Structures are given as C-alpha cells and as structure tokens.
Amino acid sequence: MIAITDEEFRQFSHFIKDRYGIHLRDEKKALLAGRLQQVLAEQRFGNFTEYYRHVVSDASGAATALLADKITTNHTFFMRESSHFQFLKDRVLPRLALTVRDRDLRIWSAGCSSGEEPYTLAFMLDELFGSGAPAWDTRVLATDISSQALATAVQGTYSxxxxxxxxxxxxxxxxxxxxxxxxxxxxxxxxxxxxxxxNLMQPTFPFRRKFHVIFCRNVMIYFDERTKRDLVRKFYENTEPGGYLFIGHSESLEREGTGYKYVMPSVYRKDE
Structure with a gap:
C-alpha cells in the first residue's frame, strides 16, 4: 500500500474542497489513501504526488471525473427518510397541483446518487397526476458529480x-x-x-426557470459552514416563491442566515 504524506493529503484535500466542496478533515487521511490505492496501482503512479500532478494537469477532465467517483459516498436506498415523501404527498404536491398555472412542475433531486430518490419522486408524481399526467410537465431533474453513480441510476436496475x-x-x-x-x-x-x-460548487446555477421543490439530502454534511451557506443561497435563488427545500434529517440550516422559513425538521419553504 502506498502511503500518503501530510503534504500530499493537504494538496488533495484543498483541491477536493475547491472543486467539489467536500471538506476532508485530517482524520480522513487514511480513508482518502485507501480509496485511491486502486487508481495509483492501475495507472502505475509511484506516489500520491505523481497522481496529484496528473489530476491537476489533465485537460480532458477524465482524471477529475475518476477522482470524484472515488471520493464520493453514494449510499442511499428507496424511501430513505420516508417522512419527507409523506409530507410531499400530503401537503406539497396537492398544493402545487392547484397553484402551478402553467402545468410545468419543476423538481430537482440534487445529489441523486444511484437514482432511488428521483425515481421515488417520479412514482409519486405519476400516482398523483394519473391519466392527467400528459397535460403536465412533471419530469424530475436528477444531478450528481459522480459519473459512476449516474450510470447506475440511468440503468435503473436494483436488487x-x-x-x-x-x-x-x-x-x-x-x-x-x-x-x-x-x-x-x-x-x-x-x-x-x-x-x-x-457540480453544486458552480458559482451560479445555469437554470432558466426556478424550482418548486429541491431535494438535497445528506450532501451538505460533507461541507464546511461557509460552503453550506453559499450553496443554500444558490438554492434559495433558484427556488420559486412558495417552493420547498428538503435536506437530510441530520442536517439543519442557520435560520438567521437564510431566507427559507422553517417548516419542520429538515424541511424549509421560501415565502411567496
């Protein structure tokens, strides 16, 4: 096993935070080294410095894409934190069905991992709108930084x-x-x-229209407070008045630092 020095870890942790927002504390040094061992072996790098130079100099983007796949934790499952889906079904979607006049219902699953969350949202939308669904645009946008996770999601095959x-x-x-x-x-x-x-770390989001619902659950636990505040601000700017933000049960927002209003644990709403 190739060891990673303190300086090499510092280089990688700074690069990863700048590029992906993920804050790797010192105690994650062994974890990072372990996740990257296979890459170093397969690509025949003698140490982490050689690999780091390759990552930062690779103009194709393939090296950074592989790094993102290795460092992200894509753990999820169907109906995770099911109270969110119940609240969406009982309170949010019926209201939106009555108030979205142009029948363009925009929902974003940010950090969708292997697809269980956005597919669950799609099940709910199909069940709610039923035969009237063709008159609506209810497609869910699902995004992630991991190419590997997205490939699994697109395939849509589960045990x-x-x-x-x-x-x-x-x-x-x-x-x-x-x-x-x-x-x-x-x-x-x-x-x-x-x-x-x-990549949620883009300075601005390129969306032409705002979202009625944003799910970003168990993503911000990997960010420091400043990165989290910046991301929540961008979410807020891209939320329709009266729209909702769902975050993980283990996460919370600084109520004084955001325009979102608290609804219930891990659910927030933008004033109309």
Whole structure:
C-alpha cells in the first residue's frame, strides 16, 4: 500500500474542497489513501504526488471525473427518510397541483446518487397526476458529480431486496423483473427523470426557470459552514416563491442566515 504524506493529503484535500466542496478533515487521511490505492496501482503512479500532478494537469477532465467517483459516498436506498415523501404527498404536491398555472412542475433531486430518490419522486408524481399526467410537465431533474453513480441510476436496475421498503403497488406498476433477484425501473418512469452530471460548487446555477421543490439530502454534511451557506443561497435563488427545500434529517440550516422559513425538521419553504 502506498502511503500518503501530510503534504500530499493537504494538496488533495484543498483541491477536493475547491472543486467539489467536500471538506476532508485530517482524520480522513487514511480513508482518502485507501480509496485511491486502486487508481495509483492501475495507472502505475509511484506516489500520491505523481497522481496529484496528473489530476491537476489533465485537460480532458477524465482524471477529475475518476477522482470524484472515488471520493464520493453514494449510499442511499428507496424511501430513505420516508417522512419527507409523506409530507410531499400530503401537503406539497396537492398544493402545487392547484397553484402551478402553467402545468410545468419543476423538481430537482440534487445529489441523486444511484437514482432511488428521483425515481421515488417520479412514482409519486405519476400516482398523483394519473391519466392527467400528459397535460403536465412533471419530469424530475436528477444531478450528481459522480459519473459512476449516474450510470447506475440511468440503468435503473436494483436488487429485489432493495425494493422491499416501497409499496407493493409501486413494485408492480413501475418495475419489471429482469434476471434472478433483480428488477428494472419501467421505461415510463425512466423517461420521467432527466439525469445530468452537475457540480453544486458552480458559482451560479445555469437554470432558466426556478424550482418548486429541491431535494438535497445528506450532501451538505460533507461541507464546511461557509460552503453550506453559499450553496443554500444558490438554492434559495433558484427556488420559486412558495417552493420547498428538503435536506437530510441530520442536517439543519442557520435560520438567521437564510431566507427559507422553517417548516419542520429538515424541511424549509421560501415565502411567496
């Protein structure tokens, strides 16, 4: 195993924070070294300094994309923090169905990982709008910095055991069996989710229209306070008046430092 020096860790941690917002504390040194060992071995780098120089000088973007895949934690599952989905179903979506006059309902799953969250949102939207869905644009935007996670999401294949937490009616309506022990999301639902690679650390977001709902759950736990405040500000600027921001149950916003109003733990709303 190739050891990483304090200086090499400092270089990588600064680069990762500047590029992706992820704050690696000193105690993450061994974790970073472990996650990058395979890359160093496969690409025959003798030490982390050689690899770092390769990352910062690679104009193709392939090296930084691979680094993003290695350092991100893409752990999620269907119906994670299910109270959010219940609140969305009971309170948010019925209201939006009545108030969104142009029938263009914009929902963003930011940090979508392997796709369980945006697909769940798509199930809910299809269930709510039913036969009236064609009259609406309810496609969900789902973004992540990890190419590997997005590839898994686009494929939409999950183990049958991972589907046990979702209602049986959804399993019947929105999945089809493939190989033994696996099911794939239906084409109808796949077409309702737009997956894109997107870095939340961009100074400004390029969206032409604002969102009615933003999910960004268990992402900001990896950021320091300044990075988190900057991201929440950008979310706020890209939220429709009366729109909602959902964050992870272990996360919270500084109420004095944001225009969002507290609704319930991990749910916030922009004034109309």
């Amino acid at each position: 049958d055991t991972s589907l046990e937490s979702i209602p049986s009616a959804w399993r019947s309506a929105y999945f089809r069996k493939t190989s033994e022990g696996c099911s794939v999301v239906s084409d109808k639902i796949k077409s309702a989710v737009i997956f894109r690679k997107f």
